[in-house]
Amino acid sequence: xxHFLKLxxxxxxxxxxxxxxxxxxxxxxxxxxxxxxxxxxxxSIITTFxxxxxxxxxxxxxxxxxxxxxxxxxxxWEPLLEPQSFGVLPLIxxxxxxxxxxxLVAIPAGLLTSIYLGEYAGPRTKAIVKPILEILAGxxxxxxxxxxxxxxxxxxxxxxxxxEVFNALSGSIVVGIMILPMISSLCDDAMSSLPRSLxxxxxxxxxxxxxxxxxxxxxxxxxxxxxxxxxxxxRAIGETMAVVMAAGATPKMTMNFLESIQTMTSYIVQVSLxxxxxxxxxxxxxxxxxxxxxxMTLVMNIIGRKFYKRFNLEIx
Amino acid sequence: xxxxxxxxxxxFRTQNLNLYYGENRAVKDVSISFKKKEVTAIIGxxxxxxxxxxRTLNRMNDFIDIFSTKGEIFFQGEDxxxxxxxxxxxxxxxxxxxxxxxxxxxxxxxxIVWGPQIHGTKKDxxxxxxxxxxxxxxxxxxxxxxxxxxxxxxxxxxxxxxIARTIAMKPEVILMDEPxxxxxxxxxxxxxxxxxxxxxxxxxxxxxxxxxQAARISDKTAFFYEGELVEFGxxxxxxxxxxxxxxxxxxxxxxx
Ligand SMILES: Nc1ncnc2c1ncn2[C@@H]1O[C@H](COP(=O)(O)OP(=O)(O)OP(=O)(O)O)[C@@H](O)[C@H]1O
Ligand SMILES: [Mg+2]
Numbered sequence: 243x244x245h246f247l248k249l250x251x252x253x254x255x256x257x258x259x260x261x262x263x264x265x266x267x268x269x270x271x272x273x274x275x276x277x278x279x280x281x282x283x284x285x286s287i288i289t290t291f292x293x294x295x296x297x298x299x300x301x302x303x304x305x306x307x308x309x310x311x312x313x314x315x316x317x318x319w320e321p322l323l324e325p326q327s328f329g330v331l332p333l334i335x336x337x338x339x340x341x342x343x344x345x346l347v348a349i350p351a352g353l354l355t356s357i358y359l360g361e362y363a364g365p366r367t368k369a370i371v372k373p374i375l376e377i378l379a380g381x382x383x384x385x386x387x388x389x390x391x392x393x394x395x396x397x398x399x400x401x402x403x404x405x406e407v408f409n410a411l412s413g414s415i416v417v418g419i420m421i422l423p424m425i426s427s428l429c430d431d432a433m434s435s436l437p438r439s440l441x442x443x444x445x446x447x448x449x450x451x452x453x454x455x456x457x458x459x460x461x462x463x464x465x466x467x468x469x470x471x472x473x474x475x476x477r478a479i480g481e482t483m484a485v486v487m488a489a490g491a492t493p494k495m496t497m498n499f500l501e502s503i504q505t506m507t508s509y510i511v512q513v514s515l516x517x518x519x520x521x522x523x524x525x526x527x528x529x530x531x532x533x534x535x536x537x538m539t540l541v542m543n544i545i546g547r548k549f550y551k552r553f554n555l556e557i558x
Numbered sequence: 559x560x561x562x563x564x565x566x567x568x569x570f571r572t573q574n575l576n577l578y579y580g581e582n583r584a585v586k587d588v589s590i591s592f593k594k595k596e597v598t599a600i601i602g603x604x605x606x607x608x609x610x611x612x613r614t615l616n617r618m619n620d621f622i623d624i625f626s627t628k629g630e631i632f633f634q635g636e637d638x639x640x641x642x643x644x645x646x647x648x649x650x651x652x653x654x655x656x657x658x659x660x661x662x663x664x665x666x667x668x669x670i671v672w673g674p675q676i677h678g679t680k681k682d683x684x685x686x687x688x689x690x691x692x693x694x695x696x697x698x699x700x701x702x703x704x705x706x707x708x709x710x711x712x713x714x715x716x717x718x719x720x721i722a723r724t725i726a727m728k729p730e731v732i733l734m735d736e737p738x739x740x741x742x743x744x745x746x747x748x749x750x751x752x753x754x755x756x757x758x759x760x761x762x763x764x765x766x767x768x769x770x771q772a773a774r775i776s777d778k779t780a781f782f783y784e785g786e787l788v789e790f791g792x793x794x795x796x797x798x799x800x801x802x803x804x805x806x807x808x809x810x811x812x813x814x
Contacts, residue, residue: 443662449646
């Protein structure tokens with residue numbers, strides 16, 4: 243990001259020297275545009291760093307009161323009850339349930355959608371399916387939550403009568419549907435960015451679409467496809483509203499999809515919406531959990547980017 | 559086999575073939591036949607329909623929605639556009655080498671065996687790899703690194719690998735669309751030598767912009783102009799005493 247800013251500054255300087263002789267009006271407009279762009283960049287940088295700063299500060303304060311080991315390895319999360327316990331593992335396990343469940347839904351469906359659109363669908367089908375995916379991507383997450391609660395859960399209840407009203411399965415499915423368009427469009431980008439000649443090489447040897455897709459396109463684009471998965475997963479980790487509405491808010495160490503769970507983000511929402519007084523240790527839990535969340539998504543994004551870069555190296 | 563009816567008929571034969579992109583007729587009323595174990599060069603100015611014709615022979619134009627044909631194309635006496643034609647089988651028997659080398663992002667070894675494997679070859683793959691690479695004149699350069707990525711080879715080596723990959727399919731015909739245009743003169747010379755070797759076993763149809771190349775490597779030459787087949791005959795006589803004015807103008811560099 244600093245790099246970006248530096249670039250803008252440099253080009254600003256260069257510009258103003260180069261175009262001195264030019265009409266003053268154009269020069270003025272140019273530097274106005276450059277200046278406002280630079281300002282926007284600056285604002286986002288400042289915001290990012292203040293967030294990291296506050297997150298770090300409050301988290302450190304939290305760890306002055308709660309030993310870091312208790313937090314990271316404790317299996318009981320009851321910060322709002324007496325006696326308090328601050329084991330974050332239930333929240334992490336809840337988050338993992340949603341991530342695993344939604345990935346199981348969205349990764350195969352998303353990848354297959356992109357393959358279908360890229361290799362099999364005719365122009366007509368494409369013209370229908372693509373806008374639908376875009377609409378799917380634009381629906382507010384609350385609506386997804388409501389959909390889970392009123393449609394998905396009742397349907398699940400018919401299959402699993404013992405399922406709780408709030409359950410991880412419903413949450414996983416709905417988050418899966420939410421991240422599906424992202425996966426399919428990123429995978430589509432990944433495969434359509436491959437040189438045409440690669441595909442033709444396969445077909446020219448008498449391969450079927452199936453063989454070309456699974457043995458040439460997917461393996462060649464794999465780093466970028468994996469990057470797409472990782473980015474989508476980090477989105478699933480961060481997803482809040484729909485999960486709260488579908489999966490509830492019961493911090494529990496469980497691997498049972500039929501039970502209610504709580505994810506890290508839904509805990510943060512719960513506290514921010516509740517009447518927990520600012521400054522107390524209960525309040526600071528939010529930041530500690532937020533820090534864990536931040537580190538997790540950051541790591542995912544870095545890995546995702548690494549994959550993406552590797553891809554670009556291999557394809558010339 | 560049908561081809562025993564008339565061996566002079568050519569392994570490929572077109573009859574009043576017209577090829578369209580939508581309304582645009584890219585190839586006009588072409589009747590031509592390519593003979594077994596001969597090298598036929600297709601020459602002509604840019605946009606005259608050379609690639610279109612070539613890519614019709616293995617039905618690679620099927621992927622273009624607006625593409626359509628009128629007239630007939632026979633391969634070994636059978637119309638390749640008849641509904642019962644197995645396109646995969648046609649492409650297996652009619653291999654293609656492209657303008658830009660397009661090896662798969664796999665090892666050299668896997669690049670060679672990929673095609674035969676999808677068609678069910680399971681045995682003697684090592685021998686197949688060696689013999690294909692030998693025929694393509696690449697064996698000595700790569701025999702110690704068969705498991706390296708094919709994409710790390712030089713452009714010329716990649717193109718020879720693509721030829722080896724095609725040979726490994728044991729095709730009857732090899733189509734080449736300007737196979738040397740992305741290569742330096744040395745690699746080009748190697749590929750030309752290679753074609754000289756391959757002509758013993760295969761029927762080759764090659765599109766080229768390089769007149770000297772056509773003259774050097776081919777038995778027959780077809781000159782196309784604006785979608786029409788202007789002249790077709792023995793390379794030697796076409797280049798030394800062209801019958802048509804347009805052919806003469808083209809090969810002497812007066813246009814195109
Ligand atoms: N995919 C396509 N869609 C529509 N028109 C096309 C397509 N491909 C080729 N054409 C048109 O068909 C005509 C013949 O093109 P073709 O590629 O066969 O020429 P060419 O002789 O191979 O030229 P070059 O020597 O430049 O490769 C051109 O007018 C071209 O614009
Ligand atoms: Mg061409």
